[in-house]
Amino acid sequence: MTNKKLILILNTSIITGICLILLGIYLHNFNETIEAMGVQGIIISAMCVAFGMVLSLPTKMYLTFLLVKREEK
Template identity: 45%
Template sequence: MSQTMIIRLLKTSIVLGLCLIVTGHTLLVSNYFTVEHGIKGIIIAAACIAVGVLLSLPTKIYLTVLLMEAEKRYLKNHKSTHSK
């Protein structure tokens, strides 16, 4: 799998994770959902938030590492061209 495809997959994972976090929060805040479903509704909303966090955090770390490596390469190339 190419690096571009991996980055696209990770960005999709971040967006999906954030959507699940917002959905879980909305379910917890909405009075109708918690009253209608009781403790099971709270568990469903908490599960949405947990899965959203699991999807979004590791991908952010991986993308940060990729950006740091790209910055190192850029600075290395930038210094070598200015020193000539």
Template identity: 50%
Template sequence: MSEKSLITLLKVVIVLGLCLIGLGYYLINVAHIEQTMGISGMMIGGGCYALGLILSLPTKMYLTFIWVTAEQRKKNS
């Protein structure tokens, strides 16, 4: 996989993670899913929020690492 396609894939994963965080926030705080579904609703909303965090945070760190190494290569050349 080339570096450009890897960066594009990481950007897509970050956006997906942020969308899941937004969905979890919406389900818990706006739609009040826990009142209609009980504990299952809280688990669904919390699961969306947690999965969004899992997807977005490590990819941001890896993407930053890729950009820093690319800058160092340009500086050394």
């Protein structure tokens, strides 16, 4: 896998993670259906945020490592 393809995949992962985090915040704060579901609704919104963080944080660290490595050359 080339570096450009890997960077594209990681950027897509970051964007997907951020969208999931924003979806979880929206569901938790503004959606009445999730509020009516009670504990299950809270779990759904928390899972969106959790999966969003899993997708976005490690990829940011890896991309930073790639960029620093590229600048050294």
